[in-house]
Amino acid sequence: MAKILFGPLISDARKKIAGVVFSKAHAGSYVRRKASPVQPRTTYQRSVRANFTANAKAWSGTLTPAERLSFTDLAAATTKKDRLGQSYTMTGAQLYQLISRNLHTIGITALPTAPANLSVSDLGGLILAEVTTESSPLSGPGITVKPVNAPAEGEGLVITATAPVRAGVSFVGKSKYRIIATYGPSSVPSFPLDITAAYETKFGQLKANDTVFLQINNIGSTNGAAGKPYPASITLS
Secondary structure, three states: OOOOOOOOOOOOOOOOEEEEEEEEEEOOEEEEEEOOOOOOOOOOHHHHHHHHHHHHHHHHHHHHHHHHHHHHHHHHHHOOOOOOEEEEEEOHHHHHHHHHHHHHHHHOOOOOOOOOOOOOOOOOEEEEEEEEOOOOOOOOEEEEEEEEEOOOOEEEEEEEEEEOEOOOOOOOOOOHHHEEEEEOOOOOOOOOEEEHHHHHHHOOOOOOOHHHHHHHEEEEOOOOEOOOOOOOEEEOO
């Protein structure tokens, strides 16, 4: 991995060009060789891909012209930021796919027409705490999560996490996160929530000195909008 310093003509770069990938971490911009990801073809991965295909087919074959136009109009009125911080607008098909995938994550059927807005509450942050748990084969450390603000009524919740990282790591890329728990709007738990069992099902038993990054975000069940994700890390004693 090579570090790079941009000049006056090019100030930043993201994603891939030919066989190299441009990215940025807390220490600055860097370039690395593009590597083909491993395809584990898990049940979750197959479900996501099937949903993506179903959404694409619905857009081109099931939705009426008026329904597609509703998503196109909302997309044109919605500004997003890319990886370089530049503003852009999605196409109607892209917005439909995004909303539908978000809803699928919390177990809600895709919307036939665009919602009135993409508003969602702000969780405000994520608080992690260590607990002693009996959820493992052996008693050991566990983790509870608590958003600063509880999700609003009618919102689902998604919790993602990384595998344990080496001591001293203070930043991980979003590609390292994996979903460990999802909750529909009718099953959002009370907080603080012990996520030890869910974590260990995905990554194995937690141990003393493990450093773990977790992230939480909410999804509106009536509009498929995703709230701001809040990450936090904890090192177990």
